[in-house]
Amino acid sequence: MGKWSDLARQRNTEIGTRDNRDAWDTSHIAVPIVPNGPIVPASASARDDLVLVPQNAAQFQTRQIVAIETLLCRDLQSIWRQGIGSLDPEKPRGGFHWRRWDHLVADCVLIFNEYGELAAATGWTAEDLFGVDPAGAGGSIVGGLAWRLEGRKLLSVETGMATFKYHNGDIGRCSRGWVRGLVPVWELSE
Numbered sequence: 054m055g056k057w058s059d060l061a062r063q064r065n066t067e068i069g070t071r072d073n074r075d076a077w078d079t080s081h082i083a084v085p086i087v088p089n090g091p092i093v094p095a096s097a098s099a100r101d102d103l104v105l106v107p108q109n110a111a112q113f114q115t116r117q118i119v120a121i122e123t124l125l126c127r128d129l130q131s132i133w134r135q136g137i138g139s140l141d142p143e144k145p146r147g148g149f150h151w152r153r154w155d156h157l158v159a160d161c162v163l164i165f166n167e168y169g170e171l172a173a174a175t176g177w178t179a180e181d182l183f184g185v186d187p188a189g190a191g192g193s194i195v196g197g198l199a200w201r202l203e204g205r206k207l208l209s210v211e212t213g214m215a216t217f218k219y220h221n222g223d224i225g226r227c228s229r230g231w232v233r234g235l236v237p238v239w240e241l242s243e
Contacts, residue, residue, distance in 0.1 A: 180236065
C-alpha cells in the first residue's frame with residue numbers, strides 16, 4: 054500500500070482500534086465537585102439544622118434544597134402565627150359582624166393548628182388560607198379558606214386543594230391560588 058497506510062495500521066494496533074483523540078484521560082483530576090447554589094443566610098438557631106454531609110453534588114443539592122425549604126416553611130409559619138395571634142375574636146376588623154368575625158378567627162386558628170405545617174410545605178400562601186377582601190365585610194371578592202369555612206368541618210388540605218363539609222353534608226372545595234387580590238385577615242384595619 055503505502056507508507057501512510059502502514060503508519061496508520063501500526064498506530065491503530067498500538068492504541069487500539071478506535072480513534073481516541075477526543076477521549077480525555079480524567080483519572081488524574083482530583084478536584085471535588087461543588088455545585089453552584091445561592092448563599093442563604095441562616096439565623097443562629099437555623100444553622101443547627103443545616104448539617105450537610107454530601108456524598109456527591111446531587112445529594113448536596115437535594116439536602117440544601119430541603120434545608121432551605123424547611124427554613125422558609127418555619128418563617129412562613131412564624132409570620133402566620135404572629136398574624137393570627139394579633140386577632141381578637143371580640144374586636145371585629147374590617148366591618149365584619151361579631152358572629153362572622155368569631156367564626157373567621159376560630160377557622161384561622163383551626164387551619165393553622167391542624168394544617169399549617171403541611172400548607173406551608175405545599176405552597177399555600179397567607180392569602181390562600183387566611184385571605185379576605187381588602188375592603189373587609191363590604192367587599193365583593195370571595196375570600197380564602199378560612200373565610201369560606203364559616204365554622205364548617207375542614208376535611209383535608211392537600212397540595213392544591215382543601216376540602217370541607219357543609220352543614221347539609223355536601224362537600225366544598227377551595228383551590229390554592231384561585232382568588233387574587235386578597236389580603237391576610239390580620240392586615241384589615243380595626
